[in-house]
Amino acid sequence: MRNIKLYIIVSFLSLSSCDVVTGEDGIVIDNITEERISGVLVKLQVDNGHYEEDTTDEAGYFNVVEVENCGIVPCPDDFTITLEKNGYQTLIINEAYYNSELAEWVNESMKDSLIVRLVRN
Incomplete structure (x- = not known):
C-alpha cells in the first residue's frame, strides 16, 4: 500500500508543470527624436x-505577456512581437532581433525591459 501511494505521488508530480511566461514589456520611442510614442499597437504571437x-500608453509603455501552463508537453518559447502605428514603419521583433539598432534591453544582464525604436515612413 505504501508503494502504491508513493507511485501515485511521483506520477502526479511528473505530470504537473510550472507556468511559463512568454513575451516582453518596454517602451516605444521615435528613432530620430527619441520621444515616447503613444497609441502603438503591439501584438504578441506565440508559436502555439x-x-x-496591447496599445502603448501616454508614456509609450507596452506589456504583452502570455502565461501558459503546458502540462506535460514543452511550452513554446518562440514568439514575434509586431509594432504598428500610422506614420511609422511596421516593426517585427523576435529573439534574434534583440540588441539591434531598433530594439535593445534597458539592462542587458537582466533582460528586464525593451526600448524599441520606430522609424517614420
Whole structure:
C-alpha cells in the first residue's frame, strides 16, 4: 500500500508543470527624436497560436505577456512581437532581433525591459 501511494505521488508530480511566461514589456520611442510614442499597437504571437495585444500608453509603455501552463508537453518559447502605428514603419521583433539598432534591453544582464525604436515612413 505504501508503494502504491508513493507511485501515485511521483506520477502526479511528473505530470504537473510550472507556468511559463512568454513575451516582453518596454517602451516605444521615435528613432530620430527619441520621444515616447503613444497609441502603438503591439501584438504578441506565440508559436502555439496564442495571441496577446496591447496599445502603448501616454508614456509609450507596452506589456504583452502570455502565461501558459503546458502540462506535460514543452511550452513554446518562440514568439514575434509586431509594432504598428500610422506614420511609422511596421516593426517585427523576435529573439534574434534583440540588441539591434531598433530594439535593445534597458539592462542587458537582466533582460528586464525593451526600448524599441520606430522609424517614420
